[in-house]
Amino acid sequence: MPEPVVSPAAPLRRSITLRQWQHEALQAFLHHRAANFLAVACPGAGKTTFALTAARHWLKGDRLPLVVVAPTRHLKAQWAQAAERFGFHLEPDWDASTGDIPSDMHGIVVTYAQCASAARTLFTLSRGGIVILDEVHHAGGDLTWGEGVAEAFAEANTRLLLSGTPFRSDDAPIPFVRYTLGDHGDAVSDYEYDYGEALVDGGVVRPVFFPRFDGHMEWVGADGSMKEASFSDDIASEDRGARLRTALDADGQWLPTVLVKADEKLRQIRKQQPDAGGLVIAMDQEHARACAALLERWTGEAPAIALSDDPKASDVIEAYARSDQSWVVAVRMISEGVDIPRLRVAVHATTTVTSLFFRQAVGRIARWTPGLTSQKAYFYVPDDPRLRHHAQNIALQRRHSIDKRIEKEAQRETALDDLNRAVQIEEQPSLFQALSSTALGGEETPPPADDGIDPHEDIVIAAEDLAGLPIDLPPPPKLPGRDVDAKAALGGLRAKHARKKDLRNWNADRVLELVRATGMEHPMVNAELNKRSGIGRVAEADETQLRRRLQAADDWLESLRGVR
Known part of the structure; x- marks a missing residue:
């Protein structure tokens, strides 16, 4: 997440420059009378900055409980680091045995799993305070998680709910979320900022393009029968998963072909952005290692591998984020929330095909990086009908938004002259067997008109796109033995x-x-x-x-x- 732009001010006050949507969302939050506020903003838009700014304003310097709930352990550390920049000291290593918030910390960061196991302790700890629930749809992923969240934060004064994409619930409702149909249906947000709006604004997200690859796949079905199909064939819904899994088999030809194409694109991008990176989202840990081996065989460079069974996975992600290493392979650890702005290329090599997962994965390569005028990003996907549908929806949104920007730029007389003054702102059936797969189409053949690839689509950013709205920040709550001075107001040198x-x-x-x-x-x-x-x-x-x-x-x- 980008560093906030801080203006010098008196020791006990600071100001921060917010994007237009962040400013609007903050005002909506501060004037909201209900205890729950749901903000939905596309990945890369700056939800963390908005939430921490909102917390500073809500607390007004008072020593009240502050709890952040994140999906993963890695994101706990990421939130704690971000909070330091806002003068908040949050403990990401808290557990139920610790009990209360440490006396020298403003609050804690926990996972949704911890909410289930430590609900009683968190109930007492969070009473009367503010709770930030990041990617709150995770509370609906496990029944015990949802129950834990409901119990843990029932007595919190305010609950700020964040999500990177609209979501719905047809089964167990997520605590503290309002729905269109009572306790199910689409979630009702209190403020929403989508990918299209971010593209129109400029300087927030990148235009993402979707090279899709068809293929010819052969496999043994669950009943032992031989089957074959391409992604363009209309087959029974129960066979679609097997077809996709066959394409993604590391021993076939589809996956190696697509990985090579993706690497060629990454190499091209790295000529202008030397630290640009690529992400492969794999099916499971074994598959991730196989994908890494394919990449190393082609590129001669071993990619980083972030696996959930590796206790050092967070260290791997952090090291990759700071390096100029080309590729990282992961299962789910990087698909949501993890902040690696230099990612420009991704490969969808997983059988997870939900819209929510797809949009979150796209978000990993969509974050705009200040200082680069052209930042196209590329998400390589199997031409599976379900993934095709998701990609087309985003591509349509992208085209419409870029058209709006063209109209907007036509009204500006000197937009291009201002570029140099741009500023930084902030389980498978037992008889199933994949036999072969061959990639067809992609960038080598003319793509169909609706596949979302248009080489002429791009975003040109001018200085006025990046200009934000400065607002004052109340001081963070004072901690025992510490004065809230100029340095403490925005965090110390080391967390x-x-x-x-x-x-x-x-x-x-x-x-x-x-x-x-x-x-x-x-x-x-x-x-x-x-x-x-x-x-x-x-x-x-x-x-x-x-x-x-x-x-x-x-x-x-x-x-x-x-x-x-």
Whole structure:
């Protein structure tokens, strides 16, 4: 997510420049009388900046609970880092055993899974405060998650719900969401900002194009019979999944062909943007490794692989985001929410075909990067009818929006002269077997007129597209032992939660040294250190207490060395 543009001001006040939609959404939120506010804004539009600005205004410097709920562990850390830029110290490593919000933190970040397991604790912790529920449709993905969210935040004063795309519920309704048909149907948003509007505004999202590839697939059906079809063939709905899975089989020819085409496009883009990256969304972990092997065989460079069974997956994503490595392969970890603005190319190599998932995946390559005047992005997809439908809907929205921009630009006399003054703003049947697959069409043959590829479509950004609306920010709540000064108002040089994590790790290292040096058991060493430093539990200790405990451990070790 882009850094907010901060204006110098008095020590206890700051201002931030918001995009037009963020400003409108903020005003709608501040004037909203109900406890629940649902903001739907396309991926890349800046929901995080809007939400944290809203939290600053809602809190008005008061020390009230602030809780953020995110879909994944990686996104917890991402939210904590973003909050630092707004002067909020949020603890992403909180768990139910910790109990309350740490005394030196403004709030916590938890996952939807944690809401299910720690609902009672969160109920007490969040009472009277504000809760931000990111990608709130996840609360409907698991019945226990929804129940947990409903219980955990029943007594929160305000609940700010965020989603990157409109959603609906035909089964269990998502807590705190209003629906068109009572407890089901389409979710009713209080503010909505879609992909088309973002394209018209300019400088928010990229125009995304959808090269689609047909193919000829052969497989053994669930009943053991031989089957074959292309994506253009009308087949029984129960065979569509097998056809798509066959195309995506790493041992066939369809997938390698499409990966090569996608890499060629990425290489072309990297001539203008050297750090541009590509994303492959795979079916599962085994498939992800196979896709990575295909890419390495073609490119000579091993791609990054982010797998949910790897405890270091978040580190892999962060390292990739900071590097200029070409490709990253993932299953779901990067398909939603993860912020890697340099991604310009993606390959849909998964059998997940829902509209919600598709739009979220497209969002990974749609975020505009300041400083580049032309930023087309490309999402390579199988020409499966379901995916074709999703792609055509977005392409139609894109074309309509670019037409609007052309009309808008025609009314500007010196738009191109202003470019240099642009500013930064912020399970398969047992008998199923894939036999072969061959890619057909794509960019080598003239595409059908409705496949969303038009080389002449682009967005030209002028300075006035990027001009935002500055607003004042109330100071963040004061923490014990800290003055809200100029630096604290927008976060310190290093995130407090990261410093505390380091201190807990160093404390754990000292305990191991003391166990070896004294022959005492771990619990005994921990209890003695807690006694010497005057704390109850390490998990509940603030930064000052952790430093005091670390010093107590060092003093103990030094005294043991003196005895020797």
